[in-house]
Ligand SMILES: [Fe+2]
């Protein structure tokens with residue numbers, strides 16, 4: 001099934017009408033057709049239970065879009081829809097499948113705390129054209145970094161982050177590294193940054209992420225447990241590997 005057909009099925013599932021489905025597709029098409037996104041739209045990139053990461057991201061974009069359309073009808077015209085959709089499309093663009101990933105890391109560098117940093121590094125590397133404007137970049141980066149709220153994000157400090165794309169992070173232009181650093185410096189307690197995104201676009205997207213994960217994606221006890229342990233026995237059984 002091609003990715004546009006898959007996206008249209010998800011729009012139907014979330015009751016997004018044809019006109020809005022087309023508007024949203026125009027915004028996300030270049031990201032969806034990127035080889036790195038396509039790679040994340042099939043196994044072994046299972047995100048929650050057996051939902052692919054690509055499906056999860058598209059669902060988040062749809063729910064973000066719906067929330068913002070509703071708010072705009074209530075005269076909240078200041079919300080930047082395009083920026084919120086970019087945050088949704090990039091927020092979980094991490095490097096490696098996380099369930100049943102056996103790499104040993106220190107607790108503070110577990111996937112749940114570090115994957116937003118991996119996602120920012122990948123998004124800037126693969127979609128540099130979207131990070132040309134400084135203010136927009138700040139909004140997108142801060143939204144991605146804090147999308148797991150109320151879970152904290154790993155703060156950038158002098159200790160190893162053990163990212164799965166550490167090389168890519170190291171090679172980012174200094175201006176982006178500074179933005180990532182500042183985003184985790186504010187609200188920093190120990191090794192973590194505890195706060196919501198500064199921007200409403202990021203906060204809306206974080207809400208959409210919870211709606212999709214908790215109400216639609218996760219269908220089993222082992223799916224919920226995997227959020228804590230990183231292991232999902234059911235996933236192994238379902239995929240037969
Ligand atoms: Fe996430």
Ligand SMILES: [Fe+2]
Nearest residue numbers: 060091092209
């Ligand atoms: Fe997510």
